[in-house]
Amino acid sequence: MKHIIAVLIENEPGALSRVVGLFSARGYNIESLTVAPTEDPSLSRITLQTSGSDDVIEQITKHLNRLIEVVKVVDLTEGAYTERELMMVKVRAVGKEREEMKRMADIFRGRVIDVTDKSYTIELTGDVAKNDAFLEAIERSAILETVRTGACGIGRGERVLRV
Amino acid sequence: MEMSKAELQSAAQASALSQTPIEINGSDILVKSLQAEGVQFVWGYPGGAVLHIYDALYKQNTIEHVLVRHEQAAVHAADGYARATGEVGVALVTSGPGVTNAVTGIATAYMDSIPMVIITGQVPTHAIGLDAFQECDTVGITRPIVKHNFLVKDVRDMAEIMKKAFHIARTGRPGPVVVDIPKDVSFKKTIYNGYPTSVEMRSYTPVRKGHSGQIRKALQLLIAAKRPFIYTGGGVLMSEASAELRVLVDTLGYPCTNTLMGLGAYPASDRKFLGMLGMHGTIEANNAMQNCDVLLAVGARFDDRVIGNPKHFAQNERKIIHIDIDPSSISKRVKVDIPIVGDVKEVLTEMLAMLKESPVRPEAKGLAAWWETIEAWRSRDCLKYDLGSSDVIKPQYVVETLWNMTKDADAYITSDVGQHQMWAAQYYRFDQPRRWINSGGLGTMGVGIPYAMGIKLAKPDSEVYCVTGEGSVQMCIQELSTCLQYNTPIKIVALNNRFLGMVRQWQEIEYSGRYSHSYMDALPDFVKLAEAYGHVGMLIERPEDVEPALREARKLKDRTVFMDFRTDPTENVFPMVQAGKGITEMLLGSEDL
Numbered sequence: 001m002k003h004i005i006a007v008l009i010e011n012e013p014g015a016l017s018r019v020v021g022l023f024s025a026r027g028y029n030i031e032s033l034t035v036a037p038t039e040d041p042s043l044s045r046i047t048l049q050t051s052g053s054d055d056v057i058e059q060i061t062k063h064l065n066r067l068i069e070v071v072k073v074v075d076l077t078e079g080a081y082t083e084r085e086l087m088m089v090k091v092r093a094v095g096k097e098r099e100e101m102k103r104m105a106d107i108f109r110g111r112v113i114d115v116t117d118k119s120y121t122i123e124l125t126g127d128v129a130k131n132d133a134f135l136e137a138i139e140r141s142a143i144l145e146t147v148r149t150g151a152c153g154i155g156r157g158e159r160v161l162r163v
Numbered sequence: 164m165e166m167s168k169a170e171l172q173s174a175a176q177a178s179a180l181s182q183t184p185i186e187i188n189g190s191d192i193l194v195k196s197l198q199a200e201g202v203q204f205v206w207g208y209p210g211g212a213v214l215h216i217y218d219a220l221y222k223q224n225t226i227e228h229v230l231v232r233h234e235q236a237a238v239h240a241a242d243g244y245a246r247a248t249g250e251v252g253v254a255l256v257t258s259g260p261g262v263t264n265a266v267t268g269i270a271t272a273y274m275d276s277i278p279m280v281i282i283t284g285q286v287p288t289h290a291i292g293l294d295a296f297q298e299c300d301t302v303g304i305t306r307p308i309v310k311h312n313f314l315v316k317d318v319r320d321m322a323e324i325m326k327k328a329f330h331i332a333r334t335g336r337p338g339p340v341v342v343d344i345p346k347d348v349s350f351k352k353t354i355y356n357g358y359p360t361s362v363e364m365r366s367y368t369p370v371r372k373g374h375s376g377q378i379r380k381a382l383q384l385l386i387a388a389k390r391p392f393i394y395t396g397g398g399v400l401m402s403e404a405s406a407e408l409r410v411l412v413d414t415l416g417y418p419c420t421n422t423l424m425g426l427g428a429y430p431a432s433d434r435k436f437l438g439m440l441g442m443h444g445t446i447e448a449n450n451a452m453q454n455c456d457v458l459l460a461v462g463a464r465f466d467d468r469v470i471g472n473p474k475h476f477a478q479n480e481r482k483i484i485h486i487d488i489d490p491s492s493i494s495k496r497v498k499v500d501i502p503i504v505g506d507v508k509e510v511l512t513e514m515l516a517m518l519k520e521s522p523v524r525p526e527a528k529g530l531a532a533w534w535e536t537i538e539a540w541r542s543r544d545c546l547k548y549d550l551g552s553s554d555v556i557k558p559q560y561v562v563e564t565l566w567n568m569t570k571d572a573d574a575y576i577t578s579d580v581g582q583h584q585m586w587a588a589q590y591y592r593f594d595q596p597r598r599w600i601n602s603g604g605l606g607t608m609g610v611g612i613p614y615a616m617g618i619k620l621a622k623p624d625s626e627v628y629c630v631t632g633e634g635s636v637q638m639c640i641q642e643l644s645t646c647l648q649y650n651t652p653i654k655i656v657a658l659n660n661r662f663l664g665m666v667r668q669w670q671e672i673e674y675s676g677r678y679s680h681s682y683m684d685a686l687p688d689f690v691k692l693a694e695a696y697g698h699v700g701m702l703i704e705r706p707e708d709v710e711p712a713l714r715e716a717r718k719l720k721d722r723t724v725f726m727d728f729r730t731d732p733t734e735n736v737f738p739m740v741q742a743g744k745g746i747t748e749m750l751l752g753s754e755d756l
Contacts, residue, residue: 009366010366013314014302014306014314017303017306018306021306021307025307055494058494059491059495062490062491063491065490065491066489066490066491068310068311068331068364068366068367069366070366071365071366163365
């Protein structure tokens with residue numbers, strides 16, 4: 001099952017590699033990983049998307065907590081949460097494709113952010129499944145390049161992750 | 164003009180006495196940090212990147228530095244010291260190859276959760292990343308085998324990082340911490356305001372006290388058990404909780420076992436002790452583990468060598484209580500019913516207080532029936548071995564003789580890894596904690612001599628024996644030289660069977676006797692080798708000479724003695740649970756093969 005794990009970690013050099021190293025050393029999956037400092041520059045927040053049985057996820061959270069620089073760990077998927085991913089897709093757009101691409105972008109509430117006479121670059125924000133769906137919906141051979149940030153997430157309502 | 168060592172020392176003392184903060188260099192801060200931590204010994208090997216640190220060591224006289232012959236042994240010796248004393252072991256190595264040589268030692272300490280601080284030299288900060296001479300990514304290489312590591316980029320951080328390193332190493336689940344110091348940081352000067360008195364890390368706050376509700380639940384379950392069993396590991400030794408364990412076991416009258424790492428936590432000569440469990444455990448310990456209805460696991464981690472095949476282990480239903488300071492050790496391989504996260508000593512103390520207040524005691528009749536079952540298993544006498552009329556020395560006999568001779572003495576036993584290690588664990592009966600020093604987790608051959616030498620330095624009045632094999636002992640044999648230089652007279656009990664015995668045993672049992680590269684030809688003459696290093700060598704070839712040889716070696720208190728016992732090359736370690744089998748599916752002797 002898919003899990004999104006949020007980690008507050010000291011914003012220090014090498015801290016991220018401890019997290020990544022833990023996953024590779026213990027054979028856990030990382031499907032996506034995104035990291036940036038928080039409003040407190042001494043802290044970074046990592047959002048990890050991973051999958052595994054409940055036992056594996058329990059071990060993952062325990063081992064993350066064991067890292068000296070990790071301050072807090074939350075499995076967002078244990079409660080209600082909101083998930084967003086930014087995706088940019090460069091697509092071929094010539095002739096009648098141009099109109100079709102624009103329409104698809106509109107349906108998915110994407111925005112065209114760069115235009116040439118042969119291509120569009122479309123920006124999409126949404127949960128990972130929505131971005132997947134967009135890629136499924138358009139003509140595959142028209143995709144020139146894709147870049148995705150990976151999921152980031154935040155608990156709904158009063159649920160707060162902070163020090 | 165050069166200053167003499169005495170002048171340098173008095174100058175250093177004078178500066179230490181002055182009240183106003185003074186500018187000193189990184190190496191001096193490092194040495195002051197070590198002194199503030201009460202470090203007595205540092206095992207190390209100098210090199211380009213640590214020359215300033217060695218210069219600072221030269222100018223002081225409270226810390227004794229031991230020059231080893233290989234960096235691996237520096238870490239092992241400091242590790243052995245830590246295991247025997249409970250103090251943080253300290254090693255010092257140079258950059259590049261100094262670090263890579265130390266890696267085996269660090270990984271060994273990490274797997275057995277040994278508190279250590281390893282100081283490593285690094286190329287100057289401006290050269291990092293440029294493939295400089297003797298550069299390696301120390302923090303990167305050691306990251307998976309340390310509890311934590313630091314790169315000191317600024318000399319102003321030195322004291323605080325050292326404080327954190329020692330704090331992290333010795334608290335929570337202990338472990339090795341590497342502090343990597345670039346050469347320029349070791350000579351840059353800064354104002355030194357003294358060593359920090361406390362350390363605060365919002366991201367590191369290990370739990371010590373267990374959850375009282377959980378402890379109460381655990382105790383109720385334990386008292387109500389029909390077939391209870393207490394299984395304890397290295398965590399009991401780490402938290403100095405042997406006395407508490409003993410009271411618990413004795414009050415309840417329950418059977419108990421220790422893992423390889425936990426031997427000595429409960430006295431082996433007591434009837435309630437069923438021997439070590441696991442791959443080479445006793446019938447009674449393994450059967451009790453499998454057939455108990457309530458299992459109390461204390462500072463043990465359900466290692467694969469302990470529970471055998473997890474599916475087989477799960478076939479018998481039992482309630483499991485698990486006390487451990489590391490949450491990630493709980494429900495890792497085996498699902499646990501009552502987890503208690505906390506320091507073993509604190510949790511057991513609280514449990515004992517509850518037990519004292521509780522009027523309820525285990526039901527005597529049921530417990531007697533369980534003991535009857537256990538005694539039936541014990542009557543198989545699974546550690547019995549055939550002394551026979553043969554004129555070849557049985558390795559078990561050597562260990563038993565050593566035990567008989569030293570059981571009332573103040574003795575420490577180190578071992579290397581292989582058959583001899585298992586025989587030492589099975590036949591030497593450890594009645595006290597921290598007396599059995601071996602590499603359980605990583606299984607590192609070559610630790611025996613450095614461990615012994617680290618212990619002997621800290622415990623000069625104790626007897627220190629290294630039970631080893633002719634394979635393992637050659638992996639750090641160069642340390643015989645260090646033993647001479649620092650006058651650490653150890654006794655090496657080599658069970659020399661001319662085979663890499665444990666490999667040969669597996670090849671005999673699992674590979675139809677195809678002894679691929681497990682026979683060691685062209686062995687050195689160990690007697691001459693010992694003599695070449697300035698020690699005493701003895702060759703013992705007959706069973707009747709075993710006891711006199713050990714007695715003679717013991718008498719040579721001030722000498723390191725290498726006893727080369729030529730033992731039966733065909734002897735195997737039994738009982739044995741083959742890989743993939745359940746812990747009760749034991750081979751008991753060659754007749755089972």
